[in-house]
Amino acid sequence: MNRASDRTTRSRPGAEPAELATLRGWLRAAKGNLTFYSLARRARGDGRPEYKVSEYTLRQALDGRLSTLPTTLAFARGAGADQKKAERLWAAADRAVNxxxxxxxxxxxxxxxxxxxxxxxxxxxxxxxxxxxxxALADRAGPGLSRSTLHRLLSGAPMPTAGQLAAFAAACEAGEAATAALLAGHRRILDGPPRPFRYGCAEAEWAAERRYRDEAARPWLAEPERDWYEQQLHDEREADYQRQIDEAEALLDELEADPHPAGAAPSPAGRDLRAELAAIARAQPIYDAWIGRARST
Structure with a gap:
């Protein structure tokens, strides 16, 4: 008889559960005047192995300890009592004792x-x-979560979807608070780290400091003031330079308007004028620095 799967109370507690006392009283009443030898012989009357029990084992069913379920059923069979009722009484006693x-x-x-x-x-x-x-979790979670899928999710690869996470929480009977916490954390992971908070007042202070530095450096960037004599020399130099440019451009226009055969070499005067204009262009930065003109970029 297999007794490994049944629980048995080995020591009698100080306060006996009422369910255990009810089971023992029912077995004693079913036994009546029968001897334990007669009970054991009648229990294994048809030779079925599950009812093969000794007199000593049947005697233990009445000594105050919870016997195993096969022993209780064999006792009821030998006494000719209702075995289904014996099973119900034993289950109630088992829940009370264990x-x-x-x-x-x-x-x-x-x-x-x-x-x-x-x-x-x-x-x-x-x-x-x-x-x-x-x-057990896969059976309670439904078809969306198999045992292999649960094993991978609980190992960290891959990350579950929101539906899988909700099904997992329901299978674990986690409750509303735990389910909401799992789903909220899932959303935080998908949204990524929070964006840094931008303090508006700090940006305004930075802009004010930058404007103060620019205003402090403005006098150093401005051109120095000239007296009336320096200003007069400056204007004369500027006018003379502009006159030379105008004369050169006018002469260049005349030379370009003069017709000459196709493929003919340009005239010496045109070559000289172009060379002069190139020299003036190269000298432009030097002249600007000399007269103090701000260069344009």
């Missing part, structure tokens, strides 16, 4: 912002679930 472990409070994740933080939060939510195996 209550299920108390489930820890569901874990509510904090404000994580990285995929690694999401994986840690999912594993901690799974640890507080009523059923933590991947098979």
């Amino acid at each position: 209550p299920p472990p108390r489930r820890p409070a569901p874990y509510v994740p904090g404000a994580f912002t990285t995929p690694a933080g999401l994986v840690r939060a999912m594993n901690r939510v799974r640890a507080t679930a009523p059923h933590t195996s991947l098979r």
Whole structure:
């Protein structure tokens, strides 16, 4: 008889559960005047192995400890009692003697912002679930999450979608708070890091400081003031230079308007005038520096 899968209370508690006392009283009433030898012989009457039990084992069913379910069913069979009722009474006594472990409070994740933080939060939510195996979670999550998919998501590759995350939280019975925290962290990861805050007053202060520096440097960039004599010399030099430019341009126009055969070489006068204009152009920066004119870029 296989007893490994059944739980048995090895020590009698100080305060016996009422369900256990009810089961023992029902078995004692079903036994009546039968001996334990007769019970064991009648239980294995058809030779079925699951009802092959000894007299000593049947005697233990009445000594105050919770017997195994096969022993209880064999006792009821040997006494000719209702085996389904015996099974119901045994299940009630088993729940009273061996209550299920108390489930820890569901874990509510904090404000994580990285995929690694999401994986840690999912594993901690799974640890507080009523059923933590991947098979049980996959059965409760539905067709969208298989065991292999859950294993990959809980390992960090790839990152789950919002639908998969909601199905995972529902399978873990995480509750509304934990589900909302998981989805909020998922959105933060997809949105990326927050943009830096721009302080408007700091920009205004920077612009004011820049304007102050420019105004302080303006006197050094301006041309120095001239007296009336220096200004008169400057104007005369400027007028003389402009007159030379005008005369050269007028002469160049006359030479270009003079017809000459195609392919003929330009006249010596044209060559001399062009050379003079090139020299004037090369001397322009030097002249500007000499008369103090600001160069244009």
